[in-house]
Amino acid sequence: EIVLTQSPATLSLSLGERATLSCRASQSVGSSLAWYQQRPGQAPRLLIYDASNRATGIPARFSGSGSGTDFTLTISSLEPEDFAVYYCQQRSIWPPSFGGGTKVEIK
Amino acid sequence: EVQLVESGGGLVQPGGSLRLSCAASGFTFSSYEMNWVRQAPGKGLEWVSYISSSGNTIYYADSVKGRFTISRDNAKNSLYLQMNSLGAEDTAVYYCARELERRHYYFDFWGQGTLVTVSS
Numbered sequence: 001e002i003v004l005t006q007s008p009a010t011l012s013l014s015l016g017e018r019a020t021l022s023c024r025a026s027q028s029v030g031s032s033l034a035w036y037q038q039r040p041g042q043a044p045r046l047l048i049y050d051a052s053n054r055a056t057g058i059p060a061r062f063s064g065s066g067s068g069t070d071f072t073l074t075i076s077s078l079e080p081e082d083f084a085v086y087y088c089q090q091r092s093i094w095p096p097s098f099g100g101g102t103k104v105e106i107k
Numbered sequence: 108e109v110q111l112v113e114s115g116g117g118l119v120q121p122g123g124s125l126r127l128s129c130a131a132s133g134f135t136f137s138s139y140e141m142n143w144v145r146q147a148p149g150k151g152l153e154w155v156s157y158i159s160s161s162g163n164t165i166y167y168a169d170s171v172k173g174r175f176t177i178s179r180d181n182a183k184n185s186l187y188l189q190m191n192s193l194g195a196e197d198t199a200v201y202y203c204a205r206e207l208e209r210r211h212y213y214f215d216f217w218g219q220g221t222l223v224t225v226s227s
Contacts, residue, residue, distance in 0.1 A: 034213050034214075036152075036214075042219075043202055043217035043218060043219055043220055044152065044202075044214070044217055045217070046207065046213065046214060046215045049207060049210060049213045050210070055207075055215060056215075087151065087152055089152070089212075089213075091210075091211060091212035091213060094166070095154055095166075095168055095169075096154045096212040097154065098151055098152040098153065098154070099151070100151050101151050
């Protein structure tokens, strides 16, 4: 089973700052990686799939990059609604698996 | 508007059973693969089970294989999860999730979740 390790566990930033979240896979997943946002009390929301493709309706300030074992989610300028937990997920090797999450909190 | 509404969660004793339902609307349910994903309180996400659009192909996580059964009724636009032999480790919010078209195991719409608590 693929283990996804996300770092940092918590990211403390101010409104308007750039957020850089990391996801590392225990073995190569190619480009088969997605990112989700989960606000408190809500279901996850798909942000990025295939490492760099924004899902429908996702603002351009969200971007994804990487391949193989190292991936990055970047939020170019934090808006109030962006403070949430972010999960990466791979679908390359069965079973699909999620990372432990990165919490983006207001500094 | 795509909607997924789960129901059927609640408190159950260890060893007990529960059946979750997910009512889908706003899209052609019979054309989409569906999944269940769970989240233990304060924890991360764990994929549980997959069912193809026709219902002919089914997969389970090892942690639930032999205890959980996924099914669907395309005439009723509904997804189900029969859970037997429940243990404390099954306590979680259970989400039904639609797969992104032509992208297996990416989940583009999720329900609000239903909480299952296994406790005596």
